[in-house]
Amino acid sequence: MDIPLEVEEDMGISPEEKVMKAQSHSSEPAAVAHLGTGVNVILTLIFALCLSISVFAGSGVYAQGPKKILSIEAYDMLNTVPDTYLIDIRTRAEYQFVGHPVGAYLFPYVFYTNTLGRDGERVCYLFNAKNKAFVQEIGKVFKKTDNLLIIGRDGTRSALAAKELVEAGFKHVFDVEDGFEGPLFPSFKDANKDKFYRQLAKRNKIFGYNHRRHYGWQWWGLPWTYVMDPKYLYPPDLAPRKK
Numbered sequence: 001m002d003i004p005l006e007v008e009e010d011m012g013i014s015p016e017e018k019v020m021k022a023q024s025h026s027s028e029p030a031a032v033a034h035l036g037t038g039v040n041v042i043l044t045l046i047f048a049l050c051l052s053i054s055v056f057a058g059s060g061v062y063a064q065g066p067k068k069i070l071s072i073e074a075y076d077m078l079n080t081v082p083d084t085y086l087i088d089i090r091t092r093a094e095y096q097f098v099g100h101p102v103g104a105y106l107f108p109y110v111f112y113t114n115t116l117g118r119d120g121e122r123v124c125y126l127f128n129a130k131n132k133a134f135v136q137e138i139g140k141v142f143k144k145t146d147n148l149l150i151i152g153r154d155g156t157r158s159a160l161a162a163k164e165l166v167e168a169g170f171k172h173v174f175d176v177e178d179g180f181e182g183p184l185f186p187s188f189k190d191a192n193k194d195k196f197y198r199q200l201a202k203r204n205k206i207f208g209y210n211h212r213r214h215y216g217w218q219w220w221g222l223p224w225t226y227v228m229d230p231k232y233l234y235p236p237d238l239a240p241r242k243k
Contacts, residue, residue, distance in 0.1 A: 066150070066162035066173040071217040074149045074176045078103070084147040087138065089161045090180070091127050092234070094153065101180065102223040104151065106234045107131075107138055109161040134161065135168045137235060144170050151176040151217065154183040180224070182215030 069077075077084045088100050089109040100106070111129040118124070142148060148170060152158035155177040162175040185208050186201050188194040201209040213219055230238060 064166075066159075066166050066175045068159075068175045068177045069149075070178050071151070071176055071180075071220050071222055074151065074174065075217075075220070075222050077147065077149065077174070081147055083143075083145070084149065085142060086149045086151060086176075088180070089134075089150055089152050089157055092237075094180075096226070096228060098181065099218075099224045099226050101151065101217055102225050103232065105141070105232045107134060108234060109134055109152070109157050133236070135164060138165065138170075139168070141235065142170075145172065146170075147172045147174065149174045149176055152179050153181050154179040154212070154216070176217075178216040178219075180217045181212035182217075182219055184212060185209060185214035187215065 074086060078086060086101055086104045088095055088104040088106050090098075090100075090106075091108050091110065091112050092106070093112055094100075095104075095106045095108075108131050110127050110131060112125055112127040113129050115126045116123065117126045119126075138148075148162075148165060150158045150162040150165070150173065152161070155175065156179075158175050158179065159177070162173045165173045186194075186197045186206075188197060198209075200206075208214060218224060
């Protein structure tokens with residue numbers, strides 16, 4: 001006669017050992033259930049975390065920084081994307097005497113001063129007086145959801161201005177990184193390469209060395225002008241002067 005397996009396993013086992021064996025079998029479903037509950041808790045926490053990140057991102061807490069584009073991309077956006085505006089953040093003097101893109105709104109990020117100083121090896125009048133009303137004045141003219149293309153001389157000031165606008169809650173800010181005139185020729189993003197080729201250009205007296213207009217809006221041949229249209233000038237300058 002065949003003896004059932006479970007009976008065969010129990011033969012020769014003391015009563016105490018049988019009780020312990022029964023308890024171990026009965027605890028297995030509870031352990032599995034507990035493990036399942038733990039996994040569910042972890043999954044719930046992960047879902048909640050992802051949802052929180054999504055909410056914060058949508059509310060602007062983790063706002064995306066300004067996107068860098070070239071002048072030709074900016075010009076294409078002006079022609080094809082609704083609610084897109086070009087903001088020239090250079091000084092008044094640059095806007096008037098160097099020229100500016102057609103249809104560019106003037107909102108100086110900094111102002112020229114009458115202080116004579118040095119910019120590297122060059123002696124020049126400094127333009128380091130920060131326009132404290134920069135963001136406020138832009139907010140009076142443009143919506144937080146407009147596409148704002150920020151252009152300066154060579155991408156240096158525009159990067160700072162664009163970052164400040166993003167931090168102020170503007171959703172779609174673009175930094176025109178090659179600027180209106182472009183950086184001094186030659187120019188490379190890699191610091192070591194930039195230093196090396198500038199040394200070569202200087203030593204060999206390369207035409208155009210340390211001059212602009214080898215990059216940027218003007219280099220691309222995009223439309224620009226010297227005409228000062230009041231529609232695009234810095235709004236506070238148009239306000240009637242107090243007697």
